[in-house]
Amino acid sequence: MTFDASQGAEAPPELVQLLTPEGERVEHPHYDIDLTPEEVRDLYRDLVLVRRVDKEAVALQRQGELGIWASLLGQEAAQIGSGRALTDADMAFPTYREHGVAWCRGVDPVNLLGLFRGVNHGGWDPAEHNFHLYTIVIGSQTLHAVGYAMGVQRDGADAATIVYFGDGATSQGDVNEAFIWASVFNAPVVFFCQNNQWAISEPLEKQSRIPLYRRASGFGFPGVRVDGNDVFACLAVTRQALKNAREGQGPTLIEAYTYRMGAHTTSDDPTRYRVASELEAWKLKDPIERVKAYLFRNQLADQDFFDAVDAEAADLGRDVRKRCLEMPDPEPLDMFDHVYVEPHVLVAEERDEYAAYLAGFEGAE
Amino acid sequence: MTTLTLAKAINEGLRAAMEQDPKVLIMGEDVGKLGGVFRVTDGLQKDFGESRVIDTPLAESGIIGTAIGLALRGYRPVCEIQFDGFVFPAADQIITQLAKMPLRSLGKLRLPVVVRIPCGGGIGAVEHHSESPEAYFTHTAGLRVVACSNPVDAFHMIQQAIRCEDPVVFFEPKRRYWEKADLDRDATPVPFDRGRVVREGRDVTLLAYGPMVKTCLEAAAAAADDGRSVEVVDLRSLSPLDMEAIVRSVRKTGRCVVAHEAPVFSGLGAEIAARTTEACFYHLEAPVLRVGGFSTPYPPSRLEEHYLPDLDRVLDAVDRTFAF
Incomplete structure (x- = not known):
């Protein structure tokens, strides 16, 4: 079975690129960017620093200080480019790998580690940074982002919402429902898909027969593929999509074409499923x-x-390492906090019973 | 004082909540122009507009997922799941996100979302339209689960659920939608995490919620004719349970039967029986008995009168507590 070439399904994918791998600035007919030297230097600094945080986190995991870590290695440009396109008023919904976007939103890198160290499930205030908590179930956050964008729409606010997800997530029902919702409600949301080619061990062809950005046309909104390793292009394309969203033109799907240079997480072994030459x-x-x-x-x-x-x-x-090691373990009774906002008789009762149980050990060896 | 049906009472409760708080939204399938398949949201879109009463695409996960996003932006969405058997596509969003996000955020995020679910059988419907999925949700920490049984409670409880800062799964007894009662809007409602004695008695306690409350009241009336004094407690809150109300009644009567439409095995009755036995062990004259649906999928509607516990099956269980 083949696609009907006359419908364009086999046309070569287009890729927006403004900076070649050799560092050469190139023009694109629809997207441009005008950065001062200082802005370029700042982007470079961002890229280097988030890679360093990532490297430290991998080392911390290897030394037993983190239970697991999901490395962003190779995806720095996609995250910094899109992250720096956001205004303070814009809201971002990440997966569990958006350490670079978190950096752009001013989240202390040490706060990212709490989840992976097992001291909490999310250690920052989403409202303070307009950066939602990490979502682990694949694709769930796309619906949250669309709902949030519908709220922005109702508030008449000058803000857009961006949601991150990967190539694997595009197979999830929630992501497809999010596309439909965003489309019919014309929600001010940007779907930012980092296609890093691998969903743990499954290559893209297990998820899709067409380039992912082309999925958007079936849902009735624009899709664009950008060189995900080109920070200029990611910034330009995301900036434009966010602007369109804020101006009432609805959603855009951006496929940042990139590569997960590390393992899926520190528990993964990519040598079992992909070749070194890639x-x-x-x-x-x-x-x-x-x-x-x-x-x-x-x-x-x-x-x-x-x-x-x-x-x-x-x-x-060094600072991230030091403060990671200083991170206190939670107290046993902390797990009963925040299950409910309002008083809850059962949780209160179980908390008291467990406190009494623990107290029975006091003074004993 | 006005007389209204249970469906209309929820409608009036929703209207009052929407008038009081502009952040309250209604969303679901067919809730707008049609007013919902049971007309519970009748007229609300006309009066509050399409941005507050939202006809959604037909995707339950999408309804709950976007409601979570709206709540994160400061809204208070009230979602309608059209029928009990259709909630499962949304189960992931309810269980892994709605219930857990406030804790995940260490209390920084609140999700005051209400999930309304018409539940239970007895309306002669096709498959997936008569189920009682409450135990799936009472098993999930982070959710509050309530069930109304009559128009007065329905009017107040839906407003209490909407005002609650926690996510609430709100079960509506669909075969009782057309039951009528007099409503005094100014009466002070019972807190919605409390049960209520709806008929006083001395000899045995019947614990029920939602559609089974009426069945149990009828059973109690029939038992009275035989000289047996049956107390009926409407649990109202399924999670958390009002154990105080249960224990007070059972310590008084010494006998207890729990009735629900859901299958007995691993049903909410199992939890209630265990807790009641633990708390009332020395007061009990007989084991706590359960009466409910069988360990079969809900049958075709021509058989539902055999599946649903009726007055006779409830009384049979009551009789058995006296046989010990």
Whole structure:
């Protein structure tokens, strides 16, 4: 069975790119970006710092300080580009891998670690950062984002909502329902799909026969594929989609075409399902190296700048490690807190019983 | 004082809540123009507009998932699941998100979402339209689960559920939608996590909720003719349970029967029986008995009178508590 080529289903996918892997600035007919040298240097700094936080978290897991960690390695540009496109009023709904977006929203990286260390299920105030808690069940947050956007719409607010998910999530019913809801209610939401090619061990062809961004047309809104390792393009495309949403033009699906350079999580072993040459090919498209090459090529930064960023990253890594180790374990009775907002007789009773039980051990060895 | 049906009482309760708080929204399938398949939301879209009474696409997970998002933005959505048997596509959003997100946020997020579910059998419906899924939800920490049994409670409890800062699953006894009662709007309602003695008695306690309350009241009246004094407690709140009300009654009567339409096995009655036995062990003259649906899927409607516990099956259980 094949697609009918006359319907365009087999036309080569289009990719929005503004910065080549070699660091060369290229033009795109629909998307442009005008960044000051300082803005480019800031993006570079973001990319390096979030990669450093990620590296530290992987090390912390290897040393037993975190139960698990979902690495963002390779996806820095998709996250920093889209994250820096957001205004303070915009709201973001992440998966569990959006450490770069969290960075852009001002969430302390140590607060991300609590979930993975097992001290809480989410350690930041979503309202303070306009960055929702991590969602672990695949795709559930897309509906939350659309509902939130419907609220924004009812408030008449000048804000958009962005929701992150992966290529695997596009098979979930919730994601497809979210597309439908966003479409029929014209919700001010941007669907930001990081297609990192792998849903744990399952390659994209287990999820889709067509490029993911083309799914959008069936739901009645625009879809665009962007080079997910190009921070300029991710910023430009996301900025435009958010603007469209704020202006009442409804949803957009952005497929950031990228690659999960690490394992799915620290519990995963990608050597069982993918070949080393694939990783090597993607290393040549590294999201950080191309910005560095661009800054060098255009003499927008000198060696002192790069050294300073590296030093800052090293400090950040040390700081994250130190504060991770200092993170206190919760008290046993803390688990009874916040189950309900209003008084709840059963939880109160069980809490008291367990407190009394624990008290029975006091003084005993 | 006005006389109204249970369906109309919920409608009036929804209307009052929407008038009091502009953040209250109604969403569901056919809730707008049609007014819901049971007309519970009749006229509300006309008066409050399409942005507050939202006819949604036909996707239950979508209804609850977007309601969660609206609640995160400060709204108070009241979702209608059209029939009990259609709630399962939304079970993931209810169980993994709605129930758990407030704790996940260490109390920073509140989800005052109400999930209305017409429940139970007795209306001669096709498959999936007569179920009693309450135990799936009482088993889930983070949810409050309530069931109204009469128009007066329905009017007040729906408003209490909407004002509650926790997510509430609100069961409506669909075969009682057309039952009428006099409503005094100004009367002070019973708190909605409390049960209520709806008929006083001395010899045995019948515990029921939702559609079975009426059946149990009829059984108590029939028992009175035989000289047996039956107390009926309407539990109203299924999670948490009002154990105080249950224990007070059972310690007085010494006998207890729990009745519900849901299957007896792993039903809410099992939890109630265990707790009641523990709390009333030395007062009990007989084991706590349960009467309810069988361990079969809900049967075709021509058989539902055999599946649903009726007056006689309730009285049979009452008789058995006197046989010990």
